[in-house]
């Protein structure tokens with residue numbers, strides 16, 4: 001069997017086309033949404049993602065506000081930019097690209113953000129809203145994964161989803177989304193402390209690999225016909241992306257998200273959804 005491709009690039013393009021109409025409507029009401037990014041340091045991967053986010057924004061008519069600080073920036077300098085973005089009315093949503101340099105208190109920076117401008121859905125208030133089933137911006141990678149599964153008709157209701165990884169942007173919030181009544185999945189969360197990962201993977205209808213370990217999920221660990229989503233963004237010595245899913249999984253799985261071209265573009269699309277929705281909410 002060769003897996004059906006969960007095409008994140010095409011799905012993201014469809015989402016962006018829908019958002020273009022909504023941005024035009026906002027502009028007609030006098031509000032042009034603006035996406036801010038704060039990038040601290042010179043990490044090549046982070047620079048690429050941030051550049052991609054601004055390219056996407058421009059495509060749908062959203063303004064870009066790019067803020068950059070050197071890796072040597074202090075806590076106070078970073079917090080000053082966050083305050084500036086909170087107060088700037090032309091910035092309707094923004095993200096602080098993670099990770100921040102060592103020595104910076106990331107949680108203090110994230111808590112300082114205006115939760116209503118939190119385009120990542122990672123502010124403690126918004127993660128709290130998610131736990132409490134209250135409306136708010138959703139974390140982009142988990143929501144992007146759900147939208148991709150929905151678009152390709154992968155059954156989530158009643159499915160056993162095995163999530164590998166417990167990072168704040170993907171692995172930890174994803175089970176919160178999947179176990180809402182509206183999605184109704186059963187989730188097993190695995191991580192580096194999991195005793196027999198292959199045994200759990202083999203039970204999964206859907207595998208989400210978000211551990212950041214190259215080729216962690218092997219073909220022999222995947223149930224034939226399962227859906228496999230690759231969130232991994234490790235890089236090899238040439239700077240090429242290496243996912244958490246072994247390429248051989250393609251011959252076993254029923255659905256697979258390519259990497260690049262799968263979850264990454266969906267993450268970026270959901271970021272724009274959050275920016276547009278925040279702007280819509282601000283107009284009431």
Ligand SMILES: Nc1nc(=O)c2c([nH]1)NC[C@@H]1CN(c3ccc(C(=O)N[C@@H](CCC(=O)O)C(=O)O)cc3)C=[N+]21
Pocket residue numbers: 046048049052095096097098099120140169233241259260261262263264265267268
């Ligand atoms: N505050 C914050 N929010 C994030 O959402 C966030 C973050 N920090 N830090 C780092 C991770 C990683 N991440 C990616 C986004 C898009 C692609 C993406 O679009 N990748 C392209 C390929 C890009 C390439 O080839 O280099 C693709 O998959 O097709 C990848 C990775 C967001 N992150």
